[in-house]
Amino acid sequence: MQKKDTSRRYFLLNGLLAGAGLAAGCSGKTAFTPDRAEEAVPSGEKVKLLSIDGEVIEVDKAFLKPVPDIPYPFSNREERVGIQGKKFVMVIDLSRCKNLKKCQSACNHMHHLHPGQNWLKIYAMQDAEHTAPYWQPATCMHCDEPPCVKVCPVDATFKRQDGIVLIDSDRCVGCRFCMAACPYSTRVFNWEEPALTEEVASREYSCETSVPQKKGTVGKCDFCPDMVRKGELPHCVTACPNGVFFFGDMNEDVVTNGAETFRFSDLIRDKAGYRLMEDLGTKPSVYYLPPVNRNFKFEEGLKTEEPKPTYKTVDRGNSEYLRCKKNHPRPFAEKIW
Amino acid sequence: MIWTGILILFCLIGLFAYYRQLRYGLVVTHMGDYASWGIYISNFVFFVAISLVGSLVTAIFRLGNIHWSTPLTRIAEIIAVSAILFASFIIVVDMGRPERLVNLFIYGRIQSPIMWDVIVISTYLVISLLLLYLPLLPDLKILNDQKEKGRGWWSRIYVLFGGFWKSNARQERINQKAVLILSILIIPVAFCIHTVTSWLFATTYRPGWDSTNFGAYFVSGAFLVGAGAVVIAMYVFRKVYHLERYITETHFDKMGKVLVLLALIYLYFNVNEYLVPAFKMKKTEEVHLVTLFAGDFAPMFWFSLLAGLIIPAVIMLFKQGRKPLPMFILGIMVVVGAWFKRYLIVTPTLLHPFLPMEDSPERFKHYFPSWEEWAIAIGSLAGVLLIITFFVRIFPIIPIQETIAEQDATPEK
Ligand code: SF4
Ligand code: SF4
Numbered sequence: 129m130q131k132k133d134t135s136r137r138y139f140l141l142n143g144l145l146a147g148a149g150l151a152a153g154c155s156g157k158t159a160f161t162p163d164r165a166e167e168a169v170p171s172g173e174k175v176k177l178l179s180i181d182g183e184v185i186e187v188d189k190a191f192l193k194p195v196p197d198i199p200y201p202f203s204n205r206e207e208r209v210g211i212q213g214k215k216f217v218m219v220i221d222l223s224r225c226k227n228l229k230k231c232q233s234a235c236n237h238m239h240h241l242h243p244g245q246n247w248l249k250i251y252a253m254q255d256a257e258h259t260a261p262y263w264q265p266a267t268c269m270h271c272d273e274p275p276c277v278k279v280c281p282v283d284a285t286f287k288r289q290d291g292i293v294l295i296d297s298d299r300c301v302g303c304r305f306c307m308a309a310c311p312y313s314t315r316v317f318n319w320e321e322p323a324l325t326e327e328v329a330s331r332e333y334s335c336e337t338s339v340p341q342k343k344g345t346v347g348k349c350d351f352c353p354d355m356v357r358k359g360e361l362p363h364c365v366t367a368c369p370n371g372v373f374f375f376g377d378m379n380e381d382v383v384t385n386g387a388e389t390f391r392f393s394d395l396i397r398d399k400a401g402y403r404l405m406e407d408l409g410t411k412p413s414v415y416y417l418p419p420v421n422r423n424f425k426f427e428e429g430l431k432t433e434e435p436k437p438t439y440k441t442v443d444r445g446n447s448e449y450l451r452c453k454k455n456h457p458r459p460f461a462e463k464i465w
Numbered sequence: 466m467i468w469t470g471i472l473i474l475f476c477l478i479g480l481f482a483y484y485r486q487l488r489y490g491l492v493v494t495h496m497g498d499y500a501s502w503g504i505y506i507s508n509f510v511f512f513v514a515i516s517l518v519g520s521l522v523t524a525i526f527r528l529g530n531i532h533w534s535t536p537l538t539r540i541a542e543i544i545a546v547s548a549i550l551f552a553s554f555i556i557v558v559d560m561g562r563p564e565r566l567v568n569l570f571i572y573g574r575i576q577s578p579i580m581w582d583v584i585v586i587s588t589y590l591v592i593s594l595l596l597l598y599l600p601l602l603p604d605l606k607i608l609n610d611q612k613e614k615g616r617g618w619w620s621r622i623y624v625l626f627g628g629f630w631k632s633n634a635r636q637e638r639i640n641q642k643a644v645l646i647l648s649i650l651i652i653p654v655a656f657c658i659h660t661v662t663s664w665l666f667a668t669t670y671r672p673g674w675d676s677t678n679f680g681a682y683f684v685s686g687a688f689l690v691g692a693g694a695v696v697i698a699m700y701v702f703r704k705v706y707h708l709e710r711y712i713t714e715t716h717f718d719k720m721g722k723v724l725v726l727l728a729l730i731y732l733y734f735n736v737n738e739y740l741v742p743a744f745k746m747k748k749t750e751e752v753h754l755v756t757l758f759a760g761d762f763a764p765m766f767w768f769s770l771l772a773g774l775i776i777p778a779v780i781m782l783f784k785q786g787r788k789p790l791p792m793f794i795l796g797i798m799v800v801v802g803a804w805f806k807r808y809l810i811v812t813p814t815l816l817h818p819f820l821p822m823e824d825s826p827e828r829f830k831h832y833f834p835s836w837e838e839w840a841i842a843i844g845s846l847a848g849v850l851l852i853i854t855f856f857v858r859i860f861p862i863i864p865i866q867e868t869i870a871e872q873d874a875t876p877e878k
Contacts, residue, residue, distance in 0.1 A: 232824070249824035266820065279668065281579035282565075282572040301568050302491075302561015305579055307501040311670045313818040316825075317501060317561065320492035343490050344561030405819065408670055 200334035200354070204296070207335045207353075210288030215413075216351055217291070218267065218362075219374040219383050219395060222419035225250070225263040226370065227429030232265075234367030235349070240339055242322040247314070247349040248364055252429075261426045262419035265372065267364070268293060268314045268349035269404065269412030276306035276315065285346075291378075291413050292351045294335045300345040307346060311408055315348045351375075361386055370423065378413075472851040479844015482837035483558060491561055493837045497829030499822055500815045504834045505559035507807040508842045510683075512552035512849070513586070513662045514803065517684070518691025519545025519593050520655035524648040533719055535871045536711045536863045540698045542597040543862075544691070547852035549590050549658075551845045558841055578664045585657040592651045599644050602630045603637075603866035619859055659684045666810065672749040673814035676742075682734040686803065689727040689774070693799030696720050698853070700793035702862050711863045714789060721787030724799070728778035735770070753817045762813050765805050773802010 171190040179185045227250050235241075235248045247267070254261040270293045277287050284300035287293050307315045322341040329340050336353040352362035360366075365373040366386055376383030376392055383392045395401065401415040486493045496503045522541035526534040557563050573580050605627025609620070630636065663683035666674035676682070699720070703712040739757070742750040757766045777795040780786035786795070812832055816822075822830045834842070856862075 244826040246824045249820075251821050251823050253821070275669065279577050279579070281574060281577040281583075282568045283574050284568075284572075299565070299568055299572060300562065301565045303559070303579060304501040304561070305577070305665070307498070308666075308671065308815065309669045311819050313499065313820050313822075316498045317491070319494075319496070320490040346561075 199332050200337055202336065204335065207294065208286055208288065210290035210292060211353065211356065212289065213379060214290040215378040217376055217378045217383060217392060218414045219401060219417060220265055220414060221372050221374070221417040222262050222264060223417060223422045224370045224372045225265060226424035227263045228369065230367045230369060231364035231373065234363040238363045240324055240328045240341070242318060242341065245316045245347070247316065247347065263426065263429050266312060266314065267414060269312050269410065269414045270351055272411035272413065273409055275309040275311065275410060279305045279309045292353055294350055295346055295348060296335045297342045297345040298333055302344040304346065311405055311410065315346050317346050318343050469854055472847045472854065475847035476844050476851060479841045482840035485837055493835060495833055495835040495838065497832065498825055499818060499829050500812055500832035502811055502815060503832060504808060504838050504842050505555055507811040508845060509552050509555045510662055510807045510810065511804050512548045512555065513658055514687035514690050515694050516545040516548035516552065517655050517659055517687040518695055519596065520651045521688055521691060522695060523596055524651045527648050532871055533716065535867050537695060537699065537716065538600065539862055539864050540702065541695050542593060543853050543856050544694055544698060545593045546597055547849045549586060549593060551849050553586060555845050578661060578668050581661045582665065585654060585661050589654050589658045592647055592654060596644065596647050596651065599640055600864050600867060601860060602627050602640060603632055604861050604864060606630050606632045607865055622859060656684055659687045671814045672753040672817055676738060678734060678737045682738050685727065685731045685734050686806065689724070689731045690800055690803035692720065692724050692727055693796040693803070696724070696792050696796035697800065700789055702857065703789070706862065708863060711868060717789045717792045718787045721781040721792055725778050725781045728774055732774060749819065753813060756813055757809065762809060766809055769802040769806040769809060772798050773806060
């Protein structure tokens with residue numbers, strides 16, 4: 129599939145306009161003539177559209193042609209390189225999370241994930257017996273030293289210049305070595321034909337949209353580079369009503385959750401940000417702000433929690449964890465479960 | 466005939482299960498996002514382990530000037546070839562997209578341990594095939610010379626494979642030299658195949674796999690199970706083909722001593738592998754070790770350790786224990802124990818990830834193989850036995866030429 133370089137630059141420079149153009153195209157959808165537009169007779173009814181150059185143009189309704197799938201305008205090669213000059217980071221503020229899982233449902237919905245699959249998981253964590261529990265959303269960490277990339281035999285999982293780790297489902301052989309290698313258990317496998325609508329299944333696959341998922345290959349959080357190309361934020365960031373997720377560019381030193389924008393280095397310094405399992409040397413691109421001065425009680429998150437979590441705990445910031453032993457009753461665990 | 470029939474039946478059931486897997490995807494297995502590798506991989510490790518014995522008996526013994534093992538070389542080599550062949554099949558079975566196997570050659574990246582495995586396993590297969598074939602040439606000559614006595618269409622196979630062999634001095638010299646070179650070459654390659662296979666695990670961070678002991682631990686275990694398999698084969702061939710003159714009680718006695726030695730070495734690495742982390746009980750290791758020692762996997766763990774290692778070693782210390790029949794039974798125990806040991810190496814670790822198992826379907830939190838997985842695993846075991854069975858039907862399982870030289874006796878046929 130040939131994809132044009134011009135459109136690439138266009139997307140980069142005029143991300144927002146492109147969104148508008150697409151939106152205009154969609155709104156005309158109901159008025160589309162069902163079949164070949166060439167044979168259509170002018171109806172005399174005109175619609176106004178926003179052209180690619182940003183001009184408002186008028187077209188006869190009868191000449192509108194449906195575009196079922198706009199091919200993703202980047203080649204595999206460009207997708208493997210990444211967006212130049214960027215280094216994407218995410219900051220997850222644990223003090224704001226109450227396990228609403230809106231991020232998860234938005235992610236699942238937008239990536240058309242197979243039922244049961246979650247790229248974004250929200251863990252009920254407790255570091256040690258007497259420490260406070262908290263909710264910890266976890267995406268792919270987009271490690272700078274990604275163990276998954278090291279072990280992939282065919283370069284189906286790769287690290288880009290802009291820090292994003294992606295999967296090429298057209299190349300993956302399904303050996304699942306990367307799943308064993310990833311210490312964050314973030315990868316999921318398409319054990320069967322993913323349940324997709326016909327329209328989604330027929331879309332042209334792109335590593336950046338990660339849609340459609342393919343049977344016998346792995347999938348994981350992709351940091352939504354397709355949204356970023358459009359100048360928008362990843363789905364989890366926009367979906368969270370509590371502003372837990374901040375996304376941004378380390379080179380520009382800025383992160384935003386859509387409503388608030390911070391200098392990344394200030395935020396990490398002031399709130400003592402940290403990364404998960406630092407001791408493994410994976411160098412994640414996802415930072416966490418500790419669950420202090422919380423907006424919500426941990427217990428509030430239990431309302432959305434079903435089925436109840438198997439209680440298992442993790443040391444914040446390093447890999448060690450404790451599993452609640454059945455014969456070791458905990459005052460806290462007893463109170464809730 | 467019944468034996469072959471049963472083996473073929475198992476293979477067909479395995480093929481049918483594989484057909485189902487190709488059609489519906491790996492969902493027919495009970496693997497999940499946590500236990501993302503299952504008995505296919507443990508079976509793979511098992512096959513690689515067994516195949517190592519070819520190098521032990523043919524190469525290490527040969528170079529060590531140990532002559533009593535000569536009648537056993539071909540048994541060891543055919544076990545090695547068929548096991549390594551099925552090791553490569555089973556790894557393809559485990560792939561989500563087997564039709565993309567060619568990607569390994571188009572896009573292969575050398576920093577992945579999988580690529581190392583592909584390279585060393587194919588090398589080992591080639592060397593093993595040669596080590597099976599080259600010593601066979603003089604025997605084919607003997608068989609060709611008396612083909613009139615009628616072994617039907619098989620004589621054509623002998624001509625096809627060995628027709629060019631004249632047994633003249635030059636050919637013999639080349640052959641002996643080649644075998645010698647290959648015997649030396651195969652030792653590092655053999656260590657590589659199993660060390661690299663252990664690195665598939667040891668290069669990850671997971672508790673139970675994250676061990677610097679893994680290469681030696683795997684290799685020593687592999688020699689043990691391989692020797693156990695040779696003992697079983699010795700007993701069966703001796704009984705079925707009445708080879709009492711060639712595979713004598715002395716052979717069992719000596720193999721018994723070898724097994725004791727190998728078991729002790731393996732025990733040593735087991736102590737290192739389990740007791741050193743158990744002394745520290747790091748939190749990550751603790752969960753893993755506790756399930757092995759006293760949790761869900763404890764029965765299997767102690768079975769594989771006691772029945773597959775300690776008890777056989779103790780019994781074989783006694784002369785009575787090294788008689789053919791007890792050796793046969795102990796050999797089976799060693800091999801069965803070793804199979805479960807491989808299962809224990811792969812599965813429990815995957816079920817103990819660093820982060821909790823949450824937000825994932827309930828069925829992913831446990832692992833027990835589905836019937837398709839069992840069928841494929843058993844089918845592949847049957848396939849190995851089938852290759853060996855066919856081989857011994859067609860070719861002499863005792864190296865005639867070499868044994869003559871060794872025993873100074875007349876060949877059986
Ligand atoms: S979190 Fe896992 S999948 Fe993501 S980059 Fe790191 S190792 Fe790879
Ligand atoms: S499953 Fe796919 S992405 Fe993962 S290591 Fe294998 S080929 Fe690479």
